[in-house]
Amino acid sequence: MPRNIKLLIAYDGTDFSGWQRQAGRRTVQGEIEKSLGKVHKESVNLTGSGRTDAGVHAAGQVANFLTTIDSMEARRFVPALNRILPEDVRILEAAEAGEDFHSRYDAKSRTYRYNIIPGSAFPWELRYAWQLWRQPRIAVLNEFASFIRGEFDCSVFAVPGDKSISRSRYISGASFFYEGGRLVFEITANAFLWKMVRSIVGTLLYYEEKGLGPQSFVEILASKNRSLAGPTAPPQGLFLWKIDYYRL
Known part of the structure:
Protein backbone atom coordinates (compact mmCIF):
# COMPACT_ATOMS: atom_id res chain seq x y z
CA MET A 1 0.00 0.00 0.00
CA PRO A 2 1.43 3.44 -0.90
CA ARG A 3 2.74 5.57 1.96
CA ASN A 4 1.77 9.21 2.33
CA ILE A 5 4.83 11.47 2.67
CA LYS A 6 4.61 15.03 3.99
CA LEU A 7 7.27 17.54 2.91
CA LEU A 8 8.28 20.87 4.42
CA ILE A 9 9.60 23.06 1.60
CA ALA A 10 11.41 26.38 1.24
CA TYR A 11 12.03 28.22 -2.00
CA ASP A 12 13.20 31.45 -3.53
CA GLY A 13 10.30 32.39 -5.79
CA THR A 14 12.18 35.01 -7.83
CA ASP A 15 12.72 32.87 -10.92
CA PHE A 16 9.51 30.83 -10.71
CA SER A 17 6.10 31.39 -12.31
CA GLY A 18 4.56 30.51 -8.95
CA TRP A 19 3.92 27.22 -7.17
CA GLN A 20 1.37 25.52 -9.41
CA ARG A 21 2.54 23.48 -12.39
CA GLN A 22 1.98 25.24 -15.73
CA ALA A 23 2.80 23.93 -19.17
CA GLY A 24 5.91 25.58 -20.56
CA ARG A 25 6.67 27.52 -17.35
CA ARG A 26 9.09 26.91 -14.51
CA THR A 27 7.16 26.29 -11.29
CA VAL A 28 8.02 24.97 -7.84
CA GLN A 29 5.51 22.13 -8.00
CA GLY A 30 6.79 21.22 -11.45
CA GLU A 31 10.44 21.06 -10.34
CA ILE A 32 9.67 18.90 -7.31
CA GLU A 33 7.46 16.55 -9.34
CA LYS A 34 10.28 16.14 -11.88
CA SER A 35 12.65 15.22 -9.06
CA LEU A 36 10.13 12.81 -7.52
CA GLY A 37 9.74 11.22 -10.94
CA LYS A 38 13.50 10.59 -11.14
CA VAL A 39 13.55 9.02 -7.67
CA HIS A 40 10.50 6.82 -8.36
CA LYS A 41 11.19 6.22 -12.07
CA GLU A 42 7.54 7.05 -12.71
CA SER A 43 5.37 10.18 -12.52
CA VAL A 44 4.35 11.31 -9.03
CA ASN A 45 1.65 13.86 -8.21
CA LEU A 46 2.50 16.42 -5.51
CA THR A 47 -0.28 18.19 -3.58
CA GLY A 48 0.55 21.56 -2.01
CA SER A 49 -1.05 23.36 0.92
CA GLY A 50 -1.78 26.30 -1.37
CA ARG A 51 -0.51 28.31 -4.30
CA THR A 52 1.99 31.13 -4.26
CA ASP A 53 2.25 33.58 -7.14
CA ALA A 54 5.23 34.37 -9.33
CA GLY A 55 8.00 36.01 -7.31
CA VAL A 56 6.57 34.96 -3.92
CA HIS A 57 8.82 32.92 -1.61
CA ALA A 58 8.22 30.24 1.02
CA ALA A 59 9.90 29.28 4.27
CA GLY A 60 7.23 26.78 5.29
CA GLN A 61 5.30 25.43 2.32
CA VAL A 62 3.84 21.97 2.94
CA ALA A 63 3.05 19.31 0.36
CA ASN A 64 2.38 15.59 0.27
CA PHE A 65 2.69 12.72 -2.18
CA LEU A 66 2.12 8.98 -2.28
CA THR A 67 5.18 6.78 -2.63
CA THR A 68 5.37 3.14 -3.67
CA ILE A 69 8.99 2.86 -2.49
CA ASP A 70 8.97 0.58 0.56
CA SER A 71 12.70 0.47 1.18
CA MET A 72 13.29 4.19 1.86
CA GLU A 73 12.67 5.85 5.21
CA ALA A 74 10.62 9.02 4.83
CA ARG A 75 13.47 11.24 6.07
CA ARG A 76 15.72 9.95 3.28
CA PHE A 77 13.62 11.82 0.74
CA VAL A 78 15.29 15.03 2.00
CA PRO A 79 18.79 14.28 0.65
CA ALA A 80 17.45 12.24 -2.27
CA LEU A 81 15.40 15.16 -3.61
CA ASN A 82 17.82 17.95 -2.69
CA ARG A 83 20.57 16.26 -4.71
CA ILE A 84 18.38 16.61 -7.81
CA LEU A 85 16.47 19.84 -7.20
CA PRO A 86 17.75 23.26 -8.32
CA GLU A 87 19.31 25.35 -5.56
CA ASP A 88 16.34 27.72 -5.28
CA VAL A 89 14.16 24.89 -3.90
CA ARG A 90 15.04 22.94 -0.73
CA ILE A 91 13.26 20.13 1.06
CA LEU A 92 13.63 20.88 4.77
CA GLU A 93 11.82 17.88 6.25
CA ALA A 94 10.12 14.70 5.13
CA ALA A 95 7.91 12.54 7.35
CA GLU A 96 5.33 9.83 6.97
CA ALA A 97 1.78 11.13 7.46
CA GLY A 98 -1.54 9.40 7.94
CA GLU A 99 -2.98 7.81 4.83
CA ASP A 100 -5.81 10.39 4.73
CA PHE A 101 -3.61 13.44 5.32
CA HIS A 102 -4.14 16.19 2.73
CA SER A 103 -1.77 19.15 2.83
CA ARG A 104 -4.42 21.58 1.61
CA TYR A 105 -7.73 20.41 3.08
CA ASP A 106 -6.34 19.53 6.52
CA ALA A 107 -4.72 22.96 7.00
CA LYS A 108 -6.09 24.84 10.02
CA SER A 109 -4.36 28.15 9.28
CA ARG A 110 -1.77 29.75 7.04
CA THR A 111 0.73 32.41 8.09
CA TYR A 112 2.40 34.84 5.71
CA ARG A 113 5.10 37.41 6.35
CA TYR A 114 5.76 40.48 4.21
CA ASN A 115 9.16 42.22 4.46
CA ILE A 116 9.58 45.97 3.98
CA ILE A 117 12.85 47.91 3.97
CA PRO A 118 12.10 51.51 5.00
CA GLY A 119 15.25 53.08 3.52
CA SER A 120 18.56 52.01 1.99
CA ALA A 121 19.20 48.35 1.24
CA PHE A 122 21.92 46.06 -0.06
CA PRO A 123 21.14 44.99 -3.63
CA TRP A 124 20.67 41.33 -2.72
CA GLU A 125 18.04 42.25 -0.13
CA LEU A 126 15.76 43.55 -2.85
CA ARG A 127 14.92 39.97 -3.94
CA TYR A 128 13.19 39.47 -0.60
CA ALA A 129 11.71 42.80 0.46
CA TRP A 130 9.90 45.90 -0.77
CA GLN A 131 12.07 49.01 -0.54
CA LEU A 132 9.71 51.75 0.63
CA TRP A 133 12.02 54.79 0.88
CA ARG A 134 10.20 56.19 3.91
CA GLN A 135 9.65 55.38 7.57
CA PRO A 136 5.97 54.49 8.08
CA ARG A 137 4.26 55.02 11.41
CA ILE A 138 4.04 51.53 12.87
CA ALA A 139 1.49 52.54 15.53
CA VAL A 140 -0.93 53.68 12.81
CA LEU A 141 -0.32 50.53 10.76
CA ASN A 142 -1.04 48.32 13.77
CA GLU A 143 -4.21 50.27 14.54
CA PHE A 144 -5.41 49.64 10.99
CA ALA A 145 -4.34 45.97 11.25
CA SER A 146 -6.44 45.53 14.39
CA PHE A 147 -9.58 46.19 12.33
CA ILE A 148 -8.98 43.28 9.96
CA ARG A 149 -8.85 40.63 12.70
CA GLY A 150 -11.79 38.27 13.07
CA GLU A 151 -14.20 36.95 10.46
CA PHE A 152 -15.41 39.35 7.80
CA ASP A 153 -16.07 39.76 4.09
CA CYS A 154 -12.67 40.53 2.52
CA SER A 155 -14.02 41.72 -0.84
CA VAL A 156 -12.23 45.06 -0.49
CA PHE A 157 -8.98 43.10 -0.81
CA ALA A 158 -10.14 40.86 -3.69
CA VAL A 159 -8.24 41.57 -6.90
CA PRO A 160 -9.91 41.20 -10.31
CA GLY A 161 -9.84 37.58 -11.39
CA ASP A 162 -10.35 36.09 -7.94
CA LYS A 163 -12.71 33.13 -8.38
CA SER A 164 -13.53 32.45 -4.71
CA ILE A 165 -17.17 31.50 -4.15
CA SER A 166 -17.10 33.03 -0.67
CA ARG A 167 -14.92 35.99 0.28
CA SER A 168 -15.42 35.59 4.01
CA ARG A 169 -12.20 34.76 5.85
CA TYR A 170 -11.21 34.41 9.50
CA ILE A 171 -8.04 36.37 10.33
CA SER A 172 -6.67 35.30 13.72
CA GLY A 173 -3.64 37.59 13.75
CA ALA A 174 -2.31 40.63 11.88
CA SER A 175 0.48 42.93 13.07
CA PHE A 176 3.59 44.88 12.11
CA PHE A 177 6.92 44.61 13.93
CA TYR A 178 10.60 45.33 13.31
CA GLU A 179 13.05 42.48 12.85
CA GLY A 180 16.66 42.87 11.76
CA GLY A 181 16.13 46.36 10.38
CA ARG A 182 13.09 45.30 8.36
CA LEU A 183 9.47 46.16 8.95
CA VAL A 184 7.58 42.86 8.90
CA PHE A 185 3.85 42.34 8.49
CA GLU A 186 2.65 38.96 9.74
CA ILE A 187 -0.85 37.68 9.14
CA THR A 188 -2.55 34.37 9.97
CA ALA A 189 -5.91 33.24 8.58
CA ASN A 190 -7.83 30.10 7.78
CA ALA A 191 -7.39 30.90 4.07
CA PHE A 192 -6.67 33.84 1.78
CA LEU A 193 -8.08 35.27 -1.42
CA TRP A 194 -5.83 35.57 -4.47
CA LYS A 195 -3.17 38.25 -3.80
CA MET A 196 -5.03 39.18 -0.61
CA VAL A 197 -1.96 39.63 1.61
CA ARG A 198 -0.25 41.92 -0.89
CA SER A 199 -3.48 43.89 -1.26
CA ILE A 200 -3.72 44.31 2.52
CA VAL A 201 -0.10 45.47 2.80
CA GLY A 202 -0.49 47.96 -0.03
CA THR A 203 -3.76 49.29 1.37
CA LEU A 204 -2.55 49.73 4.95
CA LEU A 205 0.60 51.54 3.84
CA TYR A 206 -1.31 53.69 1.34
CA TYR A 207 -3.80 54.97 3.92
CA GLU A 208 -1.16 55.34 6.63
CA GLU A 209 0.75 57.65 4.29
CA LYS A 210 -2.44 59.55 3.39
CA GLY A 211 -3.19 60.17 7.07
CA ALA A 222 -17.16 47.65 5.17
CA SER A 223 -17.65 49.00 1.65
CA LYS A 224 -16.44 45.71 0.02
CA ASN A 225 -15.30 47.97 -2.84
CA ARG A 226 -11.88 47.03 -4.26
CA SER A 227 -11.55 50.44 -5.96
CA LEU A 228 -11.26 52.01 -2.49
CA ALA A 229 -8.30 49.81 -1.51
CA GLY A 230 -4.70 50.82 -2.06
CA PRO A 231 -2.26 49.41 -4.63
CA THR A 232 -1.16 45.78 -4.45
CA ALA A 233 2.29 45.45 -2.88
CA PRO A 234 4.97 43.81 -5.09
CA PRO A 235 5.52 40.05 -4.77
CA GLN A 236 9.16 39.89 -3.71
CA GLY A 237 8.49 40.86 -0.07
CA LEU A 238 6.00 38.04 0.54
CA PHE A 239 6.81 34.71 2.20
CA LEU A 240 4.52 31.78 2.92
CA TRP A 241 5.81 31.37 6.45
CA LYS A 242 3.98 28.52 8.19
CA ILE A 243 1.05 26.10 7.85
CA ASP A 244 -0.69 24.72 10.93
CA TYR A 245 -2.75 21.53 10.78
CA TYR A 246 -5.64 19.91 12.57
CA ARG A 247 -3.96 16.53 12.10
CA LEU A 248 -0.94 14.94 10.43
Missing part, protein backbone atom coordinates in the same frame (compact mmCIF):
# COMPACT_ATOMS: atom_id res chain seq x y z
CA LEU A 212 -6.56 58.43 7.04
CA GLY A 213 -8.35 58.19 10.38
CA PRO A 214 -9.37 54.84 11.90
CA GLN A 215 -13.12 55.36 11.42
CA SER A 216 -12.65 56.11 7.72
CA PHE A 217 -10.56 52.98 7.39
CA VAL A 218 -13.32 50.90 9.00
CA GLU A 219 -15.80 52.34 6.51
CA ILE A 220 -13.53 51.36 3.61
CA LEU A 221 -13.36 47.77 4.90
